[in-house]
């Protein structure tokens with residue numbers, strides 16, 4: 459993994475390598491170098507399989523982190539490529555799609571468009587509804603979306619629901635005299 | 638609304654153009670009506686006895702609870718010995734088990750399936766999710782009270798209830814039917830506007846007819 463990192467580092471401005479396991483590492487790369495890096499990985503380094511594409515909302519930093527997890531089946535190792543992109547407070551973030559390298563990416567991109575509000579212009583059917591139907595609020599995986607509030611406003615609740623702290627409750631049940 | 642549901646001109650194979658309005662042409666618009674009981678109580682009781690002995694379940698699993706229906710269909714718990722069986726289509730079934738959480742998207746399908754079932758029809762809510770939201774009580778995407786959207790005859794509590802609980806539920810369901818209290822379909826017809834209003838309150842892209850059997 460290290461040696462692969464060294465090799466790639468001479469070509470791209472890569473960040474530090476985070477090795478989670480001997481066969482799983484993560485690197486960060488500026489958004490404009492993502493495509494050449496992915497092409498290099500898939501065409502030259504044997505990382506031919508896109509395992510997943512997902513996002514993390516770093517709301518405090520005003521950024522989205524996109525993680526492209528690639529797998530090299532022959533060498534049995536995985537490499538995650540992380541990209542930080544700006545996160546507008548309202549409206550869509552934008553990123554270039556990679557569906558021309560891996561057609562399966564189009565599905566992930568549709569999901570990200572719907573759940574995080576990250577647009578991938580030109581990606582097939584990216585503007586269509588994916589999982590949600592008739593969604594009316596901001597993308598639900600954004601961290602400033604308050605799921606509890608939304609649920610309280612939108613759905614009828616049955617009264618009488620109680621919540622207890624499990625630790626306190628069990629203590630009371632098992633040791634009622636407080637010992 | 639989806640483009641395929643919109644009114645449009647269609648050209649037939651013979652070159653003739655004609656207008657298609659899917660919501661009117663393909664579905665029935667009439668609201669459901671209350672089905673009166675038989676002319677004399679003893680006959681109605683006989684009907685109810687017969688109904689209670691042939692519970693046909695719609696094989697439609699909505700949440701995690703659907704997993705518990707599989708062992709029921711197979712020899713270990715074998716619900717068939719109680720005259721309970723699963724059917725593949727709504728037209729052939731009279732019991733709809735909502736087996737857990739219902740996302741808004743599934744609710745839409747559940748409503749359509751329920752409406753396509755023949756009366757008299759019954760609904761069982763399986764698991765805490767159908768009762769008060771269960772562990773999905775603060776989810777952005779699931780309903781919390783099933784009985785606001787469909788007439789529920791019986792709830793089976795648990796997360797998830799074991800097949801034994803379901804078997805006990807079937808026995809209770811039979812008692813309810815035999816006592817003549819399983820009037821869900823009539824309740825639905827009577828309070829049709831209320832149910833529709835509740836359904837439309839959560840389904841924001843209502844793109845089906847109001848009643849579509």
Ligand code: SF4
Nearest residue numbers: 700701737764766797
């Ligand atoms: S009640 Fe529990 S098992 Fe059933 S659908 Fe809800 S979470 Fe799943």
